[in-house]
Amino acid sequence: MTKPVSPHLATLKTLPFMAPGPPADGAVVLTERQRTELGRIALRLRLPARKVVYREGAPAVSIYAVAEGFVKSYRELASGRRVIGSFLFPRDLFGLAHKGHYVNTAQSISPVTLYRFPLNELVAMLKQDGEMQFQFMMKVTHELREAQRRAILLGRRDAPGRLAMFVSLMAEEPSSYSRETRVVSLPMTRSDMAAFLGLSLESVSRAAAELRRRGLIEFEGRHAARITDPIRLAKLSAAV
Amino acid sequence: MTKPVSPHLATLKTLPFMAPGPPADGAVVLTERQRTELGRIALRLRLPARKVVYREGAPAVSIYAVAEGFVKSYRELASGRRVIGSFLFPRDLFGLAHKGHYVNTAQSISPVTLYRFPLNELVAMLKQDGEMQFQFMMKVTHELREAQRRAILLGRRDAPGRLAMFVSLMAEEPSSYSRETRVVSLPMTRSDMAAFLGLSLESVSRAAAELRRRGLIEFEGRHAARITDPIRLAKLSAAV
DNA sequence: CGGTTGGTTGAGCTGTATCAAAAGATGTGG
């Protein structure tokens, strides 16, 4: 290393670390050796729901990967408003930092199992293994595309449309969607959805009622929704 | 290379390629040798204003860097609405792709000078030079942070506040802001601003009038604004 | 079971989109 490590590493998506499954869209493909290498510096940890993993502004010394469960990454604004930047699912990486400090606060939504990587060791490893680093780079660009999609979502003005896009987004998460039953699990609260969608809690609630009334989705409890009309839901999602 | 190149490279910010200036926030630091290497595969090209560099969906074979001028990166939605993902300034990189196709359309706002890098050669180079790739990674994470800020901007409900944030954002671009005169150059049209801010063209116009009325900024022609009250502008920008 | 957290529903208000028209800038060719 020629200069001090700049800890800028990103929230990354869908890294099948420790889980060599079918390579999903933009999935990382690591060799056995690389997996082993990563395993050497990783620490496994379990957390109950609602635990803060790290807080915005804290010194960024680790990158995390979700093994099981769900995490949210958010920022508190001066006004007290919360903005959720992303929801993290199994195989996602998180720990975006700037100038050595975490940019967001990360908190578990459900009980979670995480892997923790010391930032400096991970960076050193990536610099030496260009192929592996490239896989990580793919993940960051994936994140970037996701962020752009979110911007498009936020450009919509109608609450039902935003919610429809959100449900469609969640349905893309393999760990949250069953193609057979068409049930999407929505582990976060309505309030979290509002903070992600840039809507008020009430608007989310009303939008949900509206989608149900139109026959697009049917809620099954608070944390699951069955897509009753996939075609029209997709149409509404795409009708930006 | 062990497998076919996945052309996922990203729109990157503030890479001082071919322009070794004072390293700005998150700026890339390349050695002389790395600069030379990059120069070997780069092609310089000049374009007049309003020229499409590449179109959404076209095969992604190149990454571009802005040397001079301004570029916008946008998507056309089914409804005909345009969403501008980002404005590109000198030293920015662009060319985000997915599965071998560009995600956005890139178009020059002014006459521009660009550098074009063949994607496969660049990727090969990055994989061999872990340090250089890491610098690129920093850029992607920078982009990601920018995207998150934009999401916060879009979360705001008031048009004047959004515009204030936008002007502040533009004022962070060294190539668009003069600290002495406090003049921000806004090379894009009002319509472009609207497409970036998720507002209607008319709302942008009204918001601009409102900021002028409040004494925060004074417009000098269509493509420049003087910040008359930096403190209050910053306060409004931050008052999310 | 009581308390806490999370969610739904209703009434009124504010602000932005939309439609419409006019005014201002820009560029072209005579």
Next chain:
DNA sequence: CCACATCTTTTGATACAGCTCAACCAACCG
């Protein structure tokens, strides 16, 4: 260099969607 045609921007009037405030309901947890 001017006159015209086009594009961009501003300004105005109206409608509607989502925010806010407020009350009520449901679920979950010790």
